Amino acid sequence: MSVKFSGTITRSGGLIDAINKNLRQINLKAVSRITISFDPFKENVRHTRDFLFFLSSPKVTATNPNCAVKTNIICNRAPSTISFSLIPAVQETSQLKQIKIDADNLTSLELLQICNKYVTKLAPKEEIVNVIKTKSEKKAGAKKR
Numbered sequence: 001m002s003v004k005f006s007g008t009i010t011r012s013g014g015l016i017d018a019i020n021k022n023l024r025q026i027n028l029k030a031v032s033r034i035t036i037s038f039d040p041f042k043e044n045v046r047h048t049r050d051f052l053f054f055l056s057s058p059k060v061t062a063t064n065p066n067c068a069v070k071t072n073i074i075c076n077r078a079p080s081t082i083s084f085s086l087i088p089a090v091q092e093t094s095q096l097k098q099i100k101i102d103a104d105n106l107t108s109l110e111l112l113q114i115c116n117k118y119v120t121k122l123a124p125k126e127e128i129v130n131v132i133k134t135k136s137e138k139k140a141g142a143k144k145r
Contacts, residue, residue, distance in 0.1 A: 018109055019112060022113055022115075023054055023059070023112065024059075026115060026119075026120055027063050028061075028063045028064040028123070029123040030090040031086060032066070032085050032086065033067065033085040034069045035070045035081075035085070036051070036052050036070070036071050037072035038080040039075060039078060044104065044105065047108040048082070051103070051108050051111040052069070054112065079102055080103040081101065081102055082101040083098055083101075084098060084115075096122075
């Protein structure tokens with residue numbers, strides 16, 4: 001008797017692939033302001049700074065151009081915190097005004113996963129609108145390609 005193969009055929013892409021996967025899923029439509037405060041002289045602040053860098057990427061900011069990202073640099077050895085202020089429409093449905101994350105002992109991947117779990121879930125759903133095209137519009141679109 002042979003033992004059946006179980007598991008994946010390929011290996012995972014690793015940490016960078018997991019970060020890219022979570023970055024593609026982020027949706028900031030439910031957020032009006034993000035406030036990130038950290039002490040730059042603390043030991044494990046690198047992941048909070050990386051998270052700030054990931055939030056300022058063009059693809060993430062394109063999900064909500066009206067979202068303001070504010071950085072507070074503090075020098076009193078306070079823990080790193082990330083605060084998401086929600087838009088009024090989401091505040092009414094979720095009964096929350098803001099979401100605070102204590103980011104002191106979290107990695108950048110864990111911060112992205114938490115953001116996807118709690119913030120992206122609150123984003124309003126987009127309604128899909130079917131556009132009916134005439135034959136001439138279909139032909140014009142095919143010629144442009």
